[in-house]
Amino acid sequence: xxxxxxxxxxxxxxxxxxxxxxxxxxxxxxxxxxxxxxxxxxxxxxxxxxxxxxxxxxxxxxxxxxxxxxxxxxxxxxxxxxxxxxxxxxxxxxxxxxxxxxxxxxxxxxxxxxxxxxxxxxxxxxxxxxxxxxxxxxxxxxxxxxxxxxxxxxxxxxxxxxxxxxxxxxxxxxxxxxxxxxxxxxxxxxxxxxxxxxxxxxxxxxxxxxxxxxxxxxxxxxxxxxxxxxxxxxxxxxxxxxxxxxxxxxxxxxxxxxxxxxxxxxxxxxxxxxxxxxxxxxxxxxxxxxxxxxxxxxxxxxxxxxx
Amino acid sequence: xxxxxxxxxxxxxxxxxxxxxxxxxxxxxxxxxxxxxxxxxxxxxxxxxxxxxxxxxxxxxxxxxxxxxxxxxxxxxxxxxxxxxxxxxxxxxxxxxxxxxxxxxxxxxxxxxxxxxxxxxxxxxxxxxxxxxxxxxxxxxxxxxxxxxxxxxxxxxxxxxxxxxxxxxxxxxxxxxxxxxxxxxxxxxxxxxxxxxxxxxxxxxxxxxxxxxxxxxxxxxxxxxxxxxxxxxxxxxxxxxxxxxxxxxxxxxxxxxxxxxxxxxxxxxxxxxxxxxxxxxxxxxxxxxxxxxxxxxxxxxxxxxxx
Numbered sequence: 001x002x003x004x005x006x007x008x009x010x011x012x013x014x015x016x017x018x019x020x021x022x023x024x025x026x027x028x029x030x031x032x033x034x035x036x037x038x039x040x041x042x043x044x045x046x047x048x049x050x051x052x053x054x055x056x057x058x059x060x061x062x063x064x065x066x067x068x069x070x071x072x073x074x075x076x077x078x079x080x081x082x083x084x085x086x087x088x089x090x091x092x093x094x095x096x097x098x099x100x101x102x103x104x105x106x107x108x109x110x111x112x113x114x115x116x117x118x119x120x121x122x123x124x125x126x127x128x129x130x131x132x133x134x135x136x137x138x139x140x141x142x143x144x145x146x147x148x149x150x151x152x153x154x155x156x157x158x159x160x161x162x163x164x165x166x167x168x169x170x171x172x173x174x175x176x177x178x179x180x181x182x183x184x185x186x187x188x189x190x191x192x193x194x195x196x197x198x199x200x201x202x203x204x205x206x207x208x209x210x211x212x213x214x215x216x217x218x219x220x221x222x223x224x225x226x227x228x229x230x231x232x233x234x235x236x237x238x239x240x241x242x243x244x245x246x247x248x249x250x251x252x253x254x255x256x257x258x259x260x261x262x263x264x265x266x267x268x269x270x271x272x273x274x275x276x277x278x279x280x281x282x283x284x285x286x287x288x289x290x291x292x293x294x295x296x297x298x299x300x301x302x303x304x305x306x307x
Numbered sequence: 308x309x310x311x312x313x314x315x316x317x318x319x320x321x322x323x324x325x326x327x328x329x330x331x332x333x334x335x336x337x338x339x340x341x342x343x344x345x346x347x348x349x350x351x352x353x354x355x356x357x358x359x360x361x362x363x364x365x366x367x368x369x370x371x372x373x374x375x376x377x378x379x380x381x382x383x384x385x386x387x388x389x390x391x392x393x394x395x396x397x398x399x400x401x402x403x404x405x406x407x408x409x410x411x412x413x414x415x416x417x418x419x420x421x422x423x424x425x426x427x428x429x430x431x432x433x434x435x436x437x438x439x440x441x442x443x444x445x446x447x448x449x450x451x452x453x454x455x456x457x458x459x460x461x462x463x464x465x466x467x468x469x470x471x472x473x474x475x476x477x478x479x480x481x482x483x484x485x486x487x488x489x490x491x492x493x494x495x496x497x498x499x500x501x502x503x504x505x506x507x508x509x510x511x512x513x514x515x516x517x518x519x520x521x522x523x524x525x526x527x528x529x530x531x532x533x534x535x536x537x538x539x540x541x542x543x544x545x546x547x548x549x550x551x552x553x554x555x556x557x558x559x560x561x562x563x564x565x566x567x568x569x570x571x572x573x574x575x576x577x578x579x580x581x582x583x584x585x586x587x588x589x590x591x592x593x594x595x596x597x598x599x600x601x602x603x604x605x606x607x608x609x610x611x612x613x614x
Contacts (some may be wrong), residue, residue, distance in 0.1 A: 069512070069527040097486040100407035104424045115426060151545075179404040205376070220376040262360045267483075 003273040008146075009287040011153045015289040016057060022296055023058040030299040031060040031095045032086040032291075033078050037068040040197050043090035048055065059295065068093050072105055079107040085302060086112040086295040091180075101181075112294040114139040115180070123184055126164075126191040126217035136301055139294050143262060144185040146286035147238060148192075154278050156236055156258060157192070165213055168193035173230045175199045175248070178238030179298060181262065185238070190218035197230035199225070202231060228252050236260065239267035310580040311461075315453075315592040318460045320599040322596040323364060329603055337606040338367040339419065339598075340385050344375040348399035359495040360595045366602065375400045379412055386414040392609060393602040398487075405572050407486075419601040421446040422487070427546070430491055433471075433498040433524035434445060443608055446601050450569060451492040453593035454500075454545060461585050463543055463565060464499070472520055475500035480537045482506045483547030488569065492545070497525035503601040504530070504537035511537060535559050543567065546574035 011259045023029060032054060036047055036061045047063040054061035066074050071093060087110040091099050103115040111119060122128070130136040140148075151157055157166040172189055176182035177200035186198040190207035196218075198205040206223040209215040231237060231248075237259040239248060244265045250272050253259070260280040261267045272279055329334060343354055354370040361555035372383050378400060385391045394417040398406050405446060410422040418426060429435070429445045437443040447455075458464055464473040479496055483489035484507035493505040496516035502526075505512040513530040516522040538544060538555075543565040546555060551572045557579050560566070568574045568585040579586055 001429060050550070067529065096488065097407050098402060100404050101424070101427060101486065105409075120408060121411070159332065168604065179408065222376060283354070 001273050004148070004278050005273065006154055007201060008150070008280070008283050011150050012285040012289045015147055015149070015286070015293060019057045019059075019289065019292050019296065026299075027059055029060050030295050031062065031083060031086040032088065032295050033062045033064055033084050034088070035070040035071060035074060035078075035089045035123075036063055036065045036287060037093045040090070040092075043198045046090065050288065052140040054292065057292055059292055071102065073159065074103070075105045079105075084110065085299045087112050087184050088113050088291070108139075110298060112142075112298060113141060114141040114145075114293055114294065120184070124187050124217075131234075137297065139298065140188070140290075141180065141184050142287045142290040142294065143181045143283065145290045145294075146283050147185055147260065147262060148188055149281060149286055150260065150280055150283060151189075151236070151258075154258065154280070161193070164191075165193040169195045169214055170236060171234045172225075172238065173197040173199060173234040174238045174240075174264075175227075175267070176238075177205070178240070187218060194236075197225065197234065199227060199230065217236050239263060241267050242264070308580050310583050311585050312580065313457070313461055313585060315457070315587070315590050318457050319596040320594040322456070322593070324597050324601060324604065326364045326366075326596065336365055336367050337392040337602050338369065338390060339395065339602050340369045340371055340391050342378060342381060342385075342394070342396045343370055343372045343380040345402045345593040347397070347399075353397065357595065357598075361599065364599055367597055378409065380407070382412045383469060385416060386412075388613075391417065392606045393417050395420050395598070415446075417605060418446060419449075420596055421448040421452075421601065427491070431494050431524075444604065445606065447495070447597075448487065448491050449594045449601065450488045450590065451495050452597045453590050454492055454567065454569060455495055456593055456597065457567065457587055457590060458496075458543070458565075461565065461587070468500070471498075472500040475520055477501045477543060478504075478541045478613075479533075479543040480504040480506060480541040481545045481547075482534075482574070483545075483570075484512070485547070488547055494525060501543075504532065504541065506534060506537065522564060545572060548572065548574050556563065578597045 034047055034050060036043055051061045053264040078087050087106050089102060093099055093102055104117055106116055108116050108118045119139050123140060128138055130138055144300045151264055161168055167189055172194045174182055174186050175197060177198050182198065186196045186207050190209060193209060193213050195208040198207060204223050204225055206221045207218045209218050231252045232254060234254060237253060238260045240262045242263055242265060246267055247269050248267055250269045253275055255275055258278045259276040260273050262283045335455055341354055341357060344567055345351055358368045358370065363407055385394050394413050396409060400406055400409055411424055413423055415423050415425045426446050430447060435445055463608060468475055474496055479501045481489055481493050481503060484505050487560060489505065493503045493514050497503045497516060500516060500520050503514040511530050513528045514525045516525050538559045539561060545558060545567045547569045548573060553574055554576050555574055557576045560582055562582055563584040565585045566575050566579050566583040569590045
């Protein structure tokens with residue numbers, strides 16, 4: 001079979017070695033503090049894993065456990081603590097909209113996950129810098145950013161085109177429209193020039209910058225397009241359905257499709273390699289590299305300027 | 308029966324006449340723009356009602372319908388339009404956490420509902436002014452504010468005590484912990500000195516400022532206290548369960564309790580008046596008065612200072 005399977009570890013490699021180099025050169029090693037305020041064993045596992053990967057690159061990592069009723073105060077404390085350079089929270093804490101409040105408690109200066117309103121607003125509006133001189137880049141959420149980096153690695157971004165337009169001509173379906181991954185990812189890819197079908201259980205949205213990319217940022221439209229129609233038109237299909245029983249039918253995909261799965265479950269069928277040109281079964285390792293990259297960036301800004 | 312039933316219309320009366328007086332004195336009548344981006348007939352009804360009540364006091368009201376995919380752009384447009392003084396949105400639009408993003412799109416200068424992060428943060432932290440000179444009051448969300456005003460009207464706030472401590476000694480149960488009413492209300496009442504049991508389907512939280520109100524703002528605790536226990540201790544019980552079948556058992560309440568219902572359904576049993584000292588069956592008319600009061604405040608600030 002001609003399909004290339006790309007492992008996240010391979011994509012992460014160059015980022016990891018760049019991170020190591022940068023961190024070695026630093027006198028103070030940046031400190032990432034992760035708050036664990038739920039009883040989810042998956043979150044605890046993820047914290048262990050984060051500790052391990054930070055140790056590998058030379059970053060300092062601290063997992064702080066606290067009752068969820070104290071989380072807000074602990075976050076404010078960490079915001080004000082100059083020895084803390086990055087802050088993250090394992091969600092869900094309260095679940096639902098109260099977690100949206102917590103996301104905004106984390107200071108933009110330390111928000112390695114890019115979940116506070118300021119970063120989200122800028123991302124949706126295709127504003128890439130915090131300052132007018134374009135020296136301070138906005139922080140992007142880790143998993144969507146990881147997916148962009150993967151698409152760059154596998155050649156989906158066309159470097160012949162101008163920076164910011166490199167997905168022009170590409171049609172992409174994303175199955176997941178969560179506020180943490182699917183919706184920001186759809187916006188990022190549409191802002192880079194793609195036509196995106198954003199799919200969730202409630203229906204499909206279409207995002208793009210108009211014919212010839214005449215818009216500076218994407219627009220969103222409700223569409224009557226069905227999932228089979230979207231899939232039949234898509235050069236790239238990205239899935240993130242957190243269910244072990246959900247399987248996308250290979251027959252519905254275009255021959256030579258690029259298939260990327262960011263769910264912890266396998267969303268493609270076993271025969272995907274008989275149809276896809278490129279298959280990326282998971283993205284987690286790139287996500288963790290992006291988390292560290294965001295931390296380094298914030299560390300640099302903290303020592304330079306106020307965001 | 309000795310129970311006094313207090314109608315929201317009576318509580319609203321003095322606010323409405325104050326509003327009319329203030330508005331009459333204004334050369335430019337403040338304009339409230341409400342965005343209707345869902346197909347909910349209840350929201351359309353509410354918009355009609357808002358139009359009617361604004362007309363009564365002399366405020367200008369405009370309901371703008373738009374597809375939800377255009378809502379963000381329309382809100383930004385209204386933020387920048389000097390002829391618009393207040394902005395509100397009929398939720399849910401997208402539902403879930405995406406609506407939390409939309410709430411932050413509304414400028415704090417025009418946020419009559421007090422739902423943007425800045426106002427919510429200040430409310431939870433018992434910060435009542437936006438400026439250091441204490442001249443610009445924060446906007447509070449309309450329904451929680453209406454409930455505070457109702458509790459003041461019916462004498463639950465003790466004016467002998469210092470402003471900000473006037474619920475000291477009171478125990479209050481609130482059945483509803485939504486981000487829009489129940490949780491902010493619990494915080495407001497606890498910040499005013501009450502001991503609050505905040506109840507929802509997931510359990511009960513306890514909020515208070517510690518013994519002798521030694522804290523400046525409330526703290527939150529998970530509690531094992533059951534609903535019957537909470538009710539048996541509560542001087543005031545406030546309900547907001549949006550279900551016609553939910554009925555709080557009168558037998559579980561303290562004799563002489565103050566019973567307040569802000570749900571559109573009747574959450575108390577018909578025999579409530581045989582036990583309560585005061586019964587407030589609905590709050591909507593006070594909520595609308597508070598909405599208009601918030602608008603007038605923002606109008607005043609817009610002509611004076613930048614928030």
